Amino acid sequence: MSLKGFTRNFKPLEILTEEEIEAIHRGTLEVLWVTGMRVEHERALKLFEKNGCQVDYDNMRVRIPPALVEECLRKAPSSFHCEARDYKKSLMLGNNNLYLGAAPGLQTVDLDTWEPRLATRKENYDSVTLLDALPTVHFFSPYTPYFGFEGVPPCMAMLESLAARIRNSTKFQCVGFSNDSEIFAIKMAQAVGIEILGTCAAAPPLTIYRDAAESTFRFAEAGLPIRIISGQVMGGTAPATIAGGIITNNAEVITGLVLAQLIKPGTRVLVKDFSSPMDMSTGAPAFGRVGTSLHNAASNQLFRRYGVPIDNTSCYPNSKLPDYQCGYEKTSRLLIAGLSGANTLLLHGSVHGELTHHPIQAILDDDLAGMVKHFMGGVGVNDTTLAVNLIEEVGPIPGHFLNKEHTRKWWKLEQFVPKAADRLTYPEWMQTGKKTCLDYAKERMGEILATHKATPLAPGQEEDVERILDEARNYYRKKELISEGEMASYRESMKSPNYPFG
């Protein structure tokens, strides 16, 4: 059993011709074979060589023959199941289904000044609770909601984040990798009896660095699904042209896919097209620009042909607050991704790029997601919805439809009503304090936090999570990634009577 995502009930948006798809595919194969990829991992290089790739060990360069690429694309399953803590919330990735995930932020943002600051432990746990309650959040990305929170040393951020999500949510969880964090993430998942989606992140252009390859081995060998990402920025780490960018991105993620299939054939792989153009005045990724959507839409078409599920560039706005810019950046990105066949997308909570996250934004995003879900459902056409008999019954004016049973039943199914939106008449709006969607979102946040309680971990599981966190803390202290000073303030932050929830 799995959670129903957003089903697209009509043909996907296609922006490339067959010939154009073929040209991009051929370009990818040429880059993989002629230019090759740098893979900074000896065991991976040996595995590539054993399977017919040309390997130059001195330069860590691997050239992958087209036949192997196509064979591995076939071996990767076209759709697959990912098991959540609550099995009813498991995902069935692939086909015409879109799942939305909560998006991470490095810090939270002050709602009065719109300035960023580090989240507290309580804010992190509360945000997880809120995201657990929002119906359009189907899963959590790594580091969600925050990359770290007060008192936590950076090397523990990934694992503290996962622990918070496992404790306060029964939804499906993804993890990243850093300094061997995946060893403990896998242990934690096994202790709680869930699956997690691991990560292999290529470094554009055309490089898979040591930790990314190592992480791929660890997740594949543990029998877990892997999300393969390459966060290219067009004009910087990829060609400035969309078509050229798709080719390098393809080469990077397909190399990760080939590696995963060689480690363990049939490994479940979700490929991520995490591309965006570079902002040419700051050098930052311009996630919210429309070029991102062109890249995503074309890549979705290509991966549909490959039969491999695809994730798109996260719906990160470049705006710093939930304003008009944030709204159009998120809406256009989400809508185009949904219409063109993305299978997963991170949406909820990101306020500015990956730098800030706020639960208020997540509530606003829940409404946006609801709109897009409704659109993707398409138009139901049958005798009842065509309503020809009803139209005859009502006839011309003074007839109307408001008093009909058909209306009472169907308007709720045929309309989507946003929860945190201003829907008042002008006089009502002026008399009730001129509230905006932000005010409504704040109210909804209060209601959710007052009422929603995530299903607690079973007896023994909580102890396992804490034991594995402790194991990781000791590991990083030995590796001198946590200094004694950091450890002292980390311990202090855990002294709260409400630990681990704040």
Added chain:
Amino acid sequence: MSTELLENLKKAIVEYDSEEAVNLARRAIQEKIDPIKILAAMTAAIRQVGDGFGKGELWLPDLVGAADAMTSATPIIEKEIKRRGITRESLGTVVIGTVYGDIHTIGKTMVATLLIAEGFIVNDLGINVTSERFVEGIKKYKADILAMSALMTMTAPEQRKIIETLKKEELRDKVKIMVGGGAITEEFANSIGADGYDPTAPGAVKLARRLIGK
């Protein structure tokens, strides 16, 4: 003649023509033009591009293109300066790099380019730079400033490690340390004992001047 040659050299840089910049730099040396003057012309060209960038008239690819043309020609001039045994004047010497474990290059390159445009001598150690290599670079180039970049939460602590290494090597008091990158905040910079932080490349240049009192 020499004025025309230097004007052409400036033109080559502002038109991102590395090959032409190298040719003209060689010719300038052959024609025995004062290498300090050649370098001044090249720096003026970079400053022109830097100013255009600051005004929003030029963009990153322009800045990086001009910097590439300049750095292609610079070794030719530096060799001549060394041969003649003269001292090159500058605002100061900077050693810059992205810390170990981090391979983000663009922000660091922006800062390096704008520092060159401002009149600093910049030694770019590249990406994934270990504390040992930073120490080596500071000693080798007799750096006044160490500039470090880290884009990821996980690699930011590396900056702390480098500062600790500098203390052990008794080098900490000899350089001013500035840090930057997406994962860095003012608070973090203070906590690791850096001398300064700025979130933008143009801000980093002002910071560098302030740190060395120029």
